[in-house]
Amino acid sequence: xxxxxxxxxxxxxxxxxxxxxxxxxxxxxxxxxxxxxxxxxxxxxxxxxxxxxxxxxxxxxxxxxxxxxxxxxxxxxxxxxxxxxxxxxxxxxxxxxxxxxxxxxxxxxxxxxxxxxxxxxxxxxxxxxxxxxxxxxxxxxxxxxxxxxxxxxxxxxxxxxxxxxxxxxxxxxxxxxxxxxxxxxxxxxxxxxxxxxxxxxxxxxxxxxxxxxxxxxxxxxxxxxxxxxxxxxxxxxxxxxxxxxxxxxxxxxxxxxxxxxxxxxxxxxxxxxxxxxxxxxxxxxxxxxxxxxxxxxxxxxxxxxxx
Amino acid sequence: xxxxxxxxxxxxxxxxxxxxxxxxxxxxxxxxxxxxxxxxxxxxxxxxxxxxxxxxxxxx
Numbered sequence: 001x002x003x004x005x006x007x008x009x010x011x012x013x014x015x016x017x018x019x020x021x022x023x024x025x026x027x028x029x030x031x032x033x034x035x036x037x038x039x040x041x042x043x044x045x046x047x048x049x050x051x052x053x054x055x056x057x058x059x060x061x062x063x064x065x066x067x068x069x070x071x072x073x074x075x076x077x078x079x080x081x082x083x084x085x086x087x088x089x090x091x092x093x094x095x096x097x098x099x100x101x102x103x104x105x106x107x108x109x110x111x112x113x114x115x116x117x118x119x120x121x122x123x124x125x126x127x128x129x130x131x132x133x134x135x136x137x138x139x140x141x142x143x144x145x146x147x148x149x150x151x152x153x154x155x156x157x158x159x160x161x162x163x164x165x166x167x168x169x170x171x172x173x174x175x176x177x178x179x180x181x182x183x184x185x186x187x188x189x190x191x192x193x194x195x196x197x198x199x200x201x202x203x204x205x206x207x208x209x210x211x212x213x214x215x216x217x218x219x220x221x222x223x224x225x226x227x228x229x230x231x232x233x234x235x236x237x238x239x240x241x242x243x244x245x246x247x248x249x250x251x252x253x254x255x256x257x258x259x260x261x262x263x264x265x266x267x268x269x270x271x272x273x274x275x276x277x278x279x280x281x282x283x284x285x286x287x288x289x290x291x292x293x294x295x296x297x298x299x300x301x302x303x304x305x306x307x
Numbered sequence: 308x309x310x311x312x313x314x315x316x317x318x319x320x321x322x323x324x325x326x327x328x329x330x331x332x333x334x335x336x337x338x339x340x341x342x343x344x345x346x347x348x349x350x351x352x353x354x355x356x357x358x359x360x361x362x363x364x365x366x367x
Contacts, residue, residue: 079345139344146344158341175338255335265343 021053022046022136023226025202025213027148030056031120031135034063038122041132045216045224046141058116058144060109062135065121067105070095077266083139085266094143101126109140115147142217145202146262150270154204155277158260160184160219161201161212161229165192169212169229170302171201172290173260174237181221182294183237188223190299195223200262203231203281210284233286233306240291243301253287254278 018033020040028051033040040062042050072095073088086093091112095105106126111118120135127133136144142156149155159173160180172183184198199219201212214225236248236256248256254275263274288305292298340346 077343079343080340082345142344175336175341252333252335255333259335259337259342262342262344 021051021056022049022141023051023053024049024141024145024215025149025154025204025228027058027145027153028053028056029058029060029136029141029144031060031062034061038062038064039132040135042134045218045222046134046136048224048226049216057148058111058118060118060120060135062120062122062133064124065108067108067121067123068103070105070108083143092147094140096140098126107135107140109144111144111147114151115144118144138217142200142215142262145215147264147267147270149202149204150264150267150273152273154202155257155274156200156202156215156262157257158199158262159201160198161196161214162187163194163196163229164303165190167229168232168306169196170306171203171212171231171234172237173234173256175260178237179239179292179294180237181219183292183298184219184221184223186294186296186299188221189296194225194227194229195221196225196227196229198223203277205277205280208284210281231285233288234281235288235290235302238289238291240293242291243293243298244291245301245305246289246291248287248289250279250282250287253282257281257287 018040020031020042022029022031022042030053031040073086073093075084076087076092077085081099082096084095086095088110091110092115094109096107096109097104098106104123106123108121109118120140122133122135146156157171157173158175158180159171160183162170162172162184164170172180174180181198184195187193188195196212196214197218198221200215200217202215203210203212205211210231211228212231213228216224218224234253236253257278258275261274261278264270290298290302292301
């Protein structure tokens, strides 16, 4: 693995490096630049997830490339606008296109069958003028983690994760507009409370216990914390005229978790694992619909209901 | 009156008469674009030069 180095001509603005390790939900992704002039860096919420790690779960090389003549393999999935996934000799190939540059990819990412090794290629002209590049920039980081999780490791949910002052972890689940950021802002004011994320939480299981992890993929409140907490209660958000808690059946809870999950839709075994994981989760953690009014009273309401 | 297994007759009767519940179909809304990471992500500099890959605005 290449040693980090510092480029002197950046006048000390930032330490720029040729290798980078990012850990999300205890999964470490390691990046090494193959080109001396391809400087790796991180900005925004992902900075909190950078680690010094010598035992990555995924090892990736990063290089400049000419992607104007990139060939397609067998198409496995098309997200519609942002990314496509192809099968290529038993490996996976992601292609990322921009509305600004729709003709060919600005980035590709190849991975082996179990996503433990990969290569990211960047179309150099697109990145002209950049001081550094974060090769895992959304949505590649999230797609990679999504695929790793679906291989028996856990699941990601469209949700807000709150850790109360006594360490209890509450997961507030809902699609866009359900009230995740609103919930995060209401709880953020409370003393001793930590918000792991206002938009994306990863759930994993260790020794029979479910944990929720913060992620870099925050929402409007821009809350992203790299720590974890035991998951003690799940709430499906529903804005209403008064605060009320409705216990949901396990079947409905699994369906609602799945509808707010991010499973790899191209991968039947991954989908099956995710469904089973959510089934196990509903056996271990109480799931309620939280009908709530957007004011601070809901915080006390939740605390009273979960004591 | 208690039966041999400790149940009252009333409890035993209740068990026998457990009403058939017709399976109920509930629809759960799925938003495909959100589920497949096909949309924007607030403040993520996806794409070159910090532009959003879907709506082409800076840092959306």
